Amino acid sequence: xxxxxxxxxxxxxxxxxxxxxxxxxxxxxxxxxxxxxxxxxxxxxxxxxxxxxxxxxxxxxxxxxxxxxxxxxxxxxxxxxxxxxxxxxxxxxxxxxxxxxxxxxxxxxxxxxxxxxxxxxxxxxxxxxxxxxxxxxxxxxxxxxxxxxxxxxxxxxxxxxxxxxxxxxxxxxxxxxxxxxxxxxxxxxxxxxxxxxxxxxxxxxxxxxxxxxxxxxxxxxxxxxxxxxxxxxxxxxxxxxxxxxxxxxxxxxxxxxxxxxxxxxxxxxxxxxxxxxxxxxxxxxx
Numbered sequence: 001x002x003x004x005x006x007x008x009x010x011x012x013x014x015x016x017x018x019x020x021x022x023x024x025x026x027x028x029x030x031x032x033x034x035x036x037x038x039x040x041x042x043x044x045x046x047x048x049x050x051x052x053x054x055x056x057x058x059x060x061x062x063x064x065x066x067x068x069x070x071x072x073x074x075x076x077x078x079x080x081x082x083x084x085x086x087x088x089x090x091x092x093x094x095x096x097x098x099x100x101x102x103x104x105x106x107x108x109x110x111x112x113x114x115x116x117x118x119x120x121x122x123x124x125x126x127x128x129x130x131x132x133x134x135x136x137x138x139x140x141x142x143x144x145x146x147x148x149x150x151x152x153x154x155x156x157x158x159x160x161x162x163x164x165x166x167x168x169x170x171x172x173x174x175x176x177x178x179x180x181x182x183x184x185x186x187x188x189x190x191x192x193x194x195x196x197x198x199x200x201x202x203x204x205x206x207x208x209x210x211x212x213x214x215x216x217x218x219x220x221x222x223x224x225x226x227x228x229x230x231x232x233x234x235x236x237x238x239x240x241x242x243x244x245x246x247x248x249x250x251x252x253x254x255x256x257x258x259x260x261x262x263x264x265x266x267x268x269x270x271x272x273x274x275x276x277x278x279x280x281x282x283x284x285x286x
Contacts, residue, residue, distance in 0.1 A: 027085030114139035
């Protein structure tokens with residue numbers, strides 16, 4: 001949503017003058033992530049993210065039992081978020097409208113996304129065990145932020161920290177842009193949905209591998225995660241193909257990058273080296 005769309009949306013909501021003293025269940029459940037999702041700024045996100053551990057430590061210092069302290073800290077912070085969320089949202093909207101009420105948008109340039117060859121994307125994703133996908137998302141969110149001049153977009157947080165919440169919105173943004181130059185077809189939507197599901201599965205596999213001490217189970221989870229990584233890389237290719245065609249339509253001389261950024265090399269070499277080291281270490285121990 002660009003500034004003008006956001007301004008009109010906020011003005012419409014404020015005109016309804018709905019009550020803000022109601023309890024927000026979503027804010028209670030998701031706490032700081034709800035504030036991040038609503039683009040209320042990093043300050044409020046940080047306040048609610050760090051309030052629980054800070055309150056927990058304070059309660060421990062005054063000799064409250066750890067279990068009671070943790071439960072009390074979580075409930076207190078989340079209840080506060082539930083009670084305050086609608087008020088904070090209304091205040092945010094009012095400040096935004098007051099700041100941009102006379103806003104006149106400049107002509108918005110079409111987004112030129114991160115462009116790499118399909119083979120390079122596939123190999124980089126596979127050899128980095130999916131970490132390159134996060135870098136890919138970061139570069140594309142960076143492109144959206146720069147071309148749309150939208151300061152509310154934080155590429156680093158939308159990829160490296162909270163990619164699970166923002167990967168599908170990124171695909172939707174890319175689809176919207178690509179459709180303006182050439183229809184993308186149903187394959188794009190299918191790949192977006194399947195990739196998002198695979199993304200969730202990868203996170204679940206990481207959680208499971210951290211909690212198991214059984215070597216056979218760990219090997220099985222690793223092999224399964226490699227299959228998921230392979231599938232993820234394959235389902236990302238049609239999306240990148242649409243991106244490359246979109247970029248080429250905007251500029252016929254545009255070509256995918258033929259060199260590697262230092263960041264690209266890092267996200268490929270570091271995980272590949274780490275996995276190779278642990279594999280060899282396990283082989284020598286046996």
